[in-house]
Amino acid sequence: MRGFSRRSEVDDAWRWIDRHAVALEAEAVPIDDAAGRVLARDVTAALDVPAFDRAAMDGYA
Secondary structure (H helix, E strand, C coil), X not given: CCCCCXXXXXXXXXXXXXXXXXXXXXXXXXXXXXXXXXXXXCCCCCCCCXXXXXXXXXXXX
């Protein structure tokens, strides 16, 4: 494969990731600066929106 001098087994690649990946700490930012970021924990709505059952289309995808 052009551009790759050697290939790795999947298990070897996962072990490399486990050794080298560093967990990032959560950071509090103003909502205006949060675009493009990922939430550190789940956010759940207190109310159903919309407050009634709704489907954009009938049928199966």
